Amino acid sequence: MGNIIGIDIGGSTTKIIGFDKDGMFSPVLVKATDPIASVYGAFGKFLSTNKLNIDNIKQVMVTGAGSSFVTEKLYGIPTGKVDEFRAIGMGGLYLSKLRKAIVVSMGTGTAYVRAEDTDVKHIGGSGVGGGTLLGLSSKMLNVRNFDDLIESAGGGNLANIDLSIGDITIDVLEGLPPDTTASNFGKISDLASKADIALGIINLVFQTIGMLAVFATKIDSTKDVVLTGNLANVPQSHDIFKRLGKLFDINFHMPENAEFATATGAAIIFSKGLQFKEIR
Numbered sequence: 001m002g003n004i005i006g007i008d009i010g011g012s013t014t015k016i017i018g019f020d021k022d023g024m025f026s027p028v029l030v031k032a033t034d035p036i037a038s039v040y041g042a043f044g045k046f047l048s049t050n051k052l053n054i055d056n057i058k059q060v061m062v063t064g065a066g067s068s069f070v071t072e073k074l075y076g077i078p079t080g081k082v083d084e085f086r087a088i089g090m091g092g093l094y095l096s097k098l099r100k101a102i103v104v105s106m107g108t109g110t111a112y113v114r115a116e117d118t119d120v121k122h123i124g125g126s127g128v129g130g131g132t133l134l135g136l137s138s139k140m141l142n143v144r145n146f147d148d149l150i151e152s153a154g155g156g157n158l159a160n161i162d163l164s165i166g167d168i169t170i171d172v173l174e175g176l177p178p179d180t181t182a183s184n185f186g187k188i189s190d191l192a193s194k195a196d197i198a199l200g201i202i203n204l205v206f207q208t209i210g211m212l213a214v215f216a217t218k219i220d221s222t223k224d225v226v227l228t229g230n231l232a233n234v235p236q237s238h239d240i241f242k243r244l245g246k247l248f249d250i251n252f253h254m255p256e257n258a259e260f261a262t263a264t265g266a267a268i269i270f271s272k273g274l275q276f277k278e279i280r
Helices: 035-049 065-069 084-096 130-141 146-152 194-220 235-248 258-271
Strands: 003-009 013-020 023-031 057-063 079-081 100-106 110-116 119-126 181-183 224-228 251-253 277-279
Touching: 003 035, 003 065, 003 084, 003 258, 013 035, 013 258, 023 035, 023 258, 035 065, 057 258, 084 100, 084 110, 084 119, 084 224, 084 258, 100 194, 100 258, 110 194, 119 194, 130 146, 130 194, 146 194, 194 224, 194 235, 224 258, 235 251
Parallel strands: 003 057, 057 079, 100 224, 224 251
Antiparallel strands: 003 013, 013 023, 079 277, 100 110, 110 119
């Protein structure tokens, strides 16, 4: 088959991937505030990087909040539009190689979808996500850059921030180890360092995302959660999800190229011959 291009147009970033008979290739991320500018910028960068021209592209598939601004074919290439939640689910399953899972898209906020084969259903969402991380770090630490927040959290100690089960009882509670969080920021100390607070913010956001995913698995009777989106790149999140998985007997999967899952899902929908809206 010819090359299929999947594009996920977000509010601040646009992600683009290629898809051919061998699968996904050459993911590219472009930051821009204007969705149309970011689409054409990402497309041009992708073609240049892969030494491709327009004639090599069979189909373009767009998704994401910014896809509403795409009202005509890109460069005259056949262009389709896919519902973002379907793209999240299909992309999450493809990257994780699972048949069924709760797929979580961690962006500015967080979306949860139930995906099984080609059946995808949006089950809810949360306003807690990357926007929460940056909003809290800006007000509490005067840190406004994502990478700076991650670096600031190095060496942080949650014992100076969070109230744990062990802080409030000496009894052994079944299924709740003493280091389990009882209250995020419930024990913040006057001596808490910048690193402690930064780690506390990260822990609060990812524990919230993870617990909502746990609840979704209980309702849907599955043990697999696929984590996708930009926040998958936060290194401290891996340990947080590992602890939650062990505590609740849930498998949290963070596949390679997780931040490109939605763009991948858009391309997958075309390659599988599934329904989409054609832009004329």
